[in-house]
Structures are given as structure tokens and as C-alpha cells.
Amino acid sequence: MTVRKNQATLTAEEKGRFVAALLELKRTGKYDPFVHTHNEFIMSDTDYGDRVGHRSPSFLPWHRRFLLEFEQALQAVDPDVALPYWDWTADRTPASSLWAPDFLGGTGRSRDGRVLDGPFARSAGGWTIGVRVDGRDFLRRSLGGGGRSLPTRAEVDTVLAMETYDAPPWNSASDGFRNHLEGWRGINLHNRVHVWVGGQMATGVSPNDPVFWLHHAFVDKLWAEWQARHPRSTYLPTGPTRNVVDLNKPMRPWNDVTPADLLDHTRFYTFDTDTDAAPADRTRPAA
Amino acid sequence: MSSISRRAALGAAVGAAAGLAAAAPALATALTDQPGPVGEPDWELHGAGGGHGHGTGIPGSAGPGPFDEVYEGRRIQGRPTNGGGHHGGGAHGGYTVHIDGRELHLMRNADGTWISVINHYEQLHSPRAAARTAVLELQGAPLVPLVTT
Numbered sequence: 001m002t003v004r005k006n007q008a009t010l011t012a013e014e015k016g017r018f019v020a021a022l023l024e025l026k027r028t029g030k031y032d033p034f035v036h037t038h039n040e041f042i043m044s045d046t047d048y049g050d051r052v053g054h055r056s057p058s059f060l061p062w063h064r065r066f067l068l069e070f071e072q073a074l075q076a077v078d079p080d081v082a083l084p085y086w087d088w089t090a091d092r093t094p095a096s097s098l099w100a101p102d103f104l105g106g107t108g109r110s111r112d113g114r115v116l117d118g119p120f121a122r123s124a125g126g127w128t129i130g131v132r133v134d135g136r137d138f139l140r141r142s143l144g145g146g147g148r149s150l151p152t153r154a155e156v157d158t159v160l161a162m163e164t165y166d167a168p169p170w171n172s173a174s175d176g177f178r179n180h181l182e183g184w185r186g187i188n189l190h191n192r193v194h195v196w197v198g199g200q201m202a203t204g205v206s207p208n209d210p211v212f213w214l215h216h217a218f219v220d221k222l223w224a225e226w227q228a229r230h231p232r233s234t235y236l237p238t239g240p241t242r243n244v245v246d247l248n249k250p251m252r253p254w255n256d257v258t259p260a261d262l263l264d265h266t267r268f269y270t271f272d273t274d275t276d277a278a279p280a281d282r283t284r285p286a287a
Numbered sequence: 288m289s290s291i292s293r294r295a296a297l298g299a300a301v302g303a304a305a306g307l308a309a310a311a312p313a314l315a316t317a318l319t320d321q322p323g324p325v326g327e328p329d330w331e332l333h334g335a336g337g338g339h340g341h342g343t344g345i346p347g348s349a350g351p352g353p354f355d356e357v358y359e360g361r362r363i364q365g366r367p368t369n370g371g372g373h374h375g376g377g378a379h380g381g382y383t384v385h386i387d388g389r390e391l392h393l394m395r396n397a398d399g400t401w402i403s404v405i406n407h408y409e410q411l412h413s414p415r416a417a418a419r420t421a422v423l424e425l426q427g428a429p430l431v432p433l434v435t436t
Contacts, residue, residue, distance in 0.1 A: 039433065042407060047397040055396075112426055133392070133404050135428040173397035183408070184396065194408035202424070204392070204404040 002071065002269035004221070007084035007098055007214055008091055009272065015103050018084065019119050021077040022210050023126045034070055035131040035207045037253065042204045047171040050243050052252050057166040057236060058245035059182050060223045061259040063216050065251065068268055070213060082269065085217035088193050089153040094143040104211055106143070113140035113199050120210060129200065129208050139209060142198030150196050155187045160226050165236045170244045176236075177226055181219065190219050221273075224265050235259050350381060354415050360427070362387050363418040384418045389430035391421055405430075 010018070025031040041053035041062075053062045067083060074081045091098055099106045105118015115138070120127040122138035129137045144150075162177040172184035183191030193215050194201050200208040207213070227233075238247045245251050247260050266274070353366040365384040380395025384403070392404035393414060400410035405421040421430075 036433075039404075043392060043394075043404065046394065131433070132431065133433060134425055134430050169397065171397050184398075184410070191408040195406075202406055202408060204407045206407070 002075075002082045003272055004082050004217055004269050005084050005272040007086050007103075008096070010084055010103075012102065014084075017078050018074075018081050019103065021074045021081045023119060024077045025073055026127060030073055032130045034066075034073075035205050038066070038207045039131065039133075039204045041252075047169075047173065048243070051171065052245055055172040055179075055182070055184060056244055057170055057178055058251055058259055059178060060220070061235070061262040062245075062251055064220050064223070064262045064265065065254060065257055067213060067216055067220060069254075071269075083213050083217045085221050085271070086211065086214035087218055088150045088196075088215070089156055092150040098211070098214070099143065104214075105139075106141075108139075108141045108199060112136075113142055115139045115141055115199075129205075131205050131208065132200075133203060133205055140199030141201065141209065144196055145198045148192070148196050151187065151189045151192060156189060156222065158187060159189055160222065160229055162226075163230050163233050165233055167236070170237065170241060177233075181222060181226075189222075190215075220265070221271055224271065224274075227263070235263060351414050354418075358419050359422050361422045361425070363415070363422060365414040365418060380414075382414050384414050386418060386421060386425070386430050389432075391418060391430060393417060 005014075022031070038053070045051040045054040045056065047055055052058050053066075071081075071083045074083070086098055094107050098104055099118075101117045103118065105115050105120055108115050115121050116123070118124070120139050122128065127139055129139060159177065159180045162180060164176040166178040167174045167176040172179065172182075175185065180186040181189050183189050194206060197209065197211060197215075200206055201212060201215075235247050237244060240246055240249070245259060248258050250256060250258055265271075350367055351365070353364075355362075355364045357363070363384065363386050365382060367381055368383045380393070380401070382393060382395070384391045384393050394402050396402065396410060398410075400412055401414055401417045402408070402410060403417045403421050405424050406417065409420070411417045411420055
């Protein structure tokens with residue numbers, strides 16, 4: 001069983017294997033289709049039209065399924081690799097080991113935002129930005145640019161305290177847990193992290209930066225934490241709703257999976273923090 | 288574009304954000320905008336078009352008006368459109384923005400704020416703010432139609 005770990009706890013070997021698997025997916029052309037798919041959805045999900053991947057209740061199950069597919073692609077390269085998560089409430093500066101040259105590399109230089117170190121720097125030869133919306137083919141970042149701050153644990157807790165999963169109009173104007181976690185309303189968690197990283201992470205082609213997966217693995221973990229905290233709350237809406245994926249409606253682009261299929265992450269993986277006290281009939285795998 | 292004469296009629300450039308703020312203080316203060324160009328206008332260095340006007344950009348029930356200016360050395364233009372955009376029109380909020388003649392994919396949020404494909408996670412209060420923020424982000428790079436190879 002896959003165990004998703006906090007990136008800060010990974011060994012040097014685990015980091016090395018994760019990076020190598022990413023580079024191999026990139027080399028074989030299997031990485032960029034994920035970027036393309038994400039961009040297609042982010043450009044077509046609209047507040048008053050069909051919306052699946054973003055600004056809608058299915059933001060969380062859609063990304064859970066998207067990350068599962070990506071993790072399976074990584075595991076086809078190296079079966080021992082799992083997606084790590086980045087707890088940006090804890091590792092909240094560019095000095096974090098996440099951004100060291102042996103892992104994701106650091107921020108970009110001021111002149112053009114180009115990342116200069118680490119395995120994903122353009123100069124390292126293995127990471128050319130293929131799916132892009134402007135002329136630049138090198139990975140860019142501006143960590144904390146403009147003096148922005150990452151969300152704090154206290155801010156996360158205010159969002160986890162929201163009992164209702166989502167609410168009409170089921171879009172970027174909604175109240176409830178999903179939209180506050182996504183960040184279109186209120187304290188702003190997920191969206192703010194994209195902006196804090198900057199570079200491609202702030203754009204529709206954000207999966208060009210490998211930190212995309214670690215960010216979303218943590219957003220996904222926060223969904224699991226919310227479920228544990230509100231066992232009586234459910235995914236909403238539960239019945240047919242115009243333009244929106246209800247609990248039992250198949251999601252594009254897979255069309256064979258519904259939010260209901262994805263509510264229990266332990267069918268697919270566990271987190272390093274999961275305990276036997278977490279929701280029923282779950283067995284913690286041997287670490 | 289047919290906006291040359293309109294731009295000429297609009298006269299000297301002023302801080303567009305300030306003009307917008309005067310017209311619609313509630314919206315202008317609610318969300319971030321980029322400051323207007325400071326000092327000598329860049330357009331004087333890019334004489335071909337010679338235009339430096341700015342649209343009214345007044346938000347309201349009719350939506351933002353057109354604009355056309357040179358910001359940080361890039362020509363940014365925006366105009367209301369009749370829902371003719373790809374992905375089903377409404378996604379764009381009936382508005383199109385170009386940077387140096389290339390379309391910037393734009394989207395209007397339910398609360399009236401705007402995002403672009405260059406700044407997709409940051410709510411900006413007008414199409415012009417989206418265009419200016421994209422210019423700063425691009426650092427001189429051209430927009431391209433989605434490249435997939």
C-alpha cells in the first residue's frame with residue numbers, strides 16, 4: 001500500500017528516487033500530457049458553465065483522481081515511489097529543504113525568474129517546459145514574491161472547522177469548506193500557495209512545476225483531515241445539479257469514476273499521519 | 288483595431304488605476320490592481336502606433352469598457368465582445384484582452400473579479416488589471432498559443 005509522506009521527512013534516497021521518476025516521465029513524454037489535461041480543465045471550468053476540475057465541488061475528488069493517475073505513472077517507473085506532500089503551514093520559507101538542490105531546487109533569479117539549481121533547472125538538461133502559454137521554456141519561480149506569506153496552521157484550522165462541504169451556487173462564490181480550501185473566498189489556502197510559488201505554478205500550466213503534486217497532495221490530505229473532523233458531513237451535492245458533478249456522477253476526463261468512489265483515500269493510499277483511530281475498517285499498513 | 292481614433296480622443300495618459308478608483312472606488316479598493324505607469328510613458332519609445340489612450344474601464348452592469356495602452360513596453364488592449372470567445376463565450380465574461388496582438392485567455396469569476404491564464408489563481412478587479420499583471424509576469428516574453436511539444 002502506498003504511504004504518502006511529509007516531504008520534510010524523506011530520506012536522501014527517497015528524494016533521489018522521486019526526482020529520478022519525475023525526470024523519467026518527462027524524458028519519455030508521459031509527463032506533459034498531465035500538464036495539458038490540467039490546463040484544458042482550468043481553462044474550461046467556468047462559474048456558470050460545466051465545471052469539474054476547479055471552482056466546483058469536484059475540485060477535491062477530481063484532483064485526488066488526477067494525482068492517483070500521476071502517482072501510478074511514477075510507480076510504473078519505480079514501484080517504491082509515492083507522492084510526498086508539502087505542508088506549507090510548516091515549511092513556509094524558501095530556505096526549506098524542499099527547495100534545496102537535491103530536491104526541487106530553489107527560487108528563480110530576479111531578472112527572468114529562471115530556476116538555476118536543482119534537477120529541474122533548464123540548464124540541468126532534463127526539464128524543458130513543453131506545454132506553455134508564453135515563449136519561455138525554462139522553469140520559473142518567485143518564492144514569496146511580492147512579500148506574500150503562505151497560510152498558517154491557524155488559518156487552515158479555521159477552514160477545517162467548516163462543517164458544510166460545499167454550497168450553492170457550487171462555484172467560486174460558494175460558502176463552505178471546499179471553496180475556502182480552494183481559496184476563491186475567505187482566507188485563501190490553495191490558490192494562495194500557487195501564487196506564492198509564482199512562475200508556472202501561478203498559471204494554468206501549473207503542473208509544469210513538480211511542486212504542483214506536493215501542494216495538491218497536501219490539499220488532498222486536508223480534505224482527509226476535514227472528513228475525520230466532520231464524520232457526519234458528506235460530499236455535496238448528492239443529487240443531480242446543473243453543470244456540477246454530484247456525488248454519483250462520473251467525472252471527466254475519466255468518465256468511469258464518481259466522487260463517491262474517491263471519498264475514502266485509504267482505498268488507494270494512506271498518509272504517514274493516519275492512525276487506527278481514523279475512520280472505520282482501515283488498517284494502518286506496516287511502515 | 289478601430290480604436291485609434293477613440294484612443295486619440297481620450298487624450299493624455301493618466302494613472303489608469305487612479306482613474307478607475309475615482310470612477311468606482313468600491314471595486315478599485317476591494318482587490319489588488321497594479322499601479323499605473325510611472326514617469327515617462329513607455330509608449331514614446333514605441334512610436335509606431337503612437338497611441339497611449341486608456342479606456343474608461345468603468346465597471347458596472349454593462350461590464351468594463353475598452354482600453355488600449357502601452358504598459359511596461361507592451362501594448363495591452365481590451366474590449367467587450369459578444370460572447371464569441373472559444374469555450375462557450377460566457378467564460379470570458381464577454382471581454383477579450385490582447386498583449387502585443389496576442390490573445391490573453393481571460394475568465395470572469397462569479398464575484399466580478401478576473402483571472403487570466405498567466406495569473407490563474409489570483410483574483411484581479413478588471414481585465415486591465417489582469418493584462419497589466421500578465422505583462423509584469425511575462426517580463427517581455429511573448430504570449431503564444433498553447434504549445435504542447
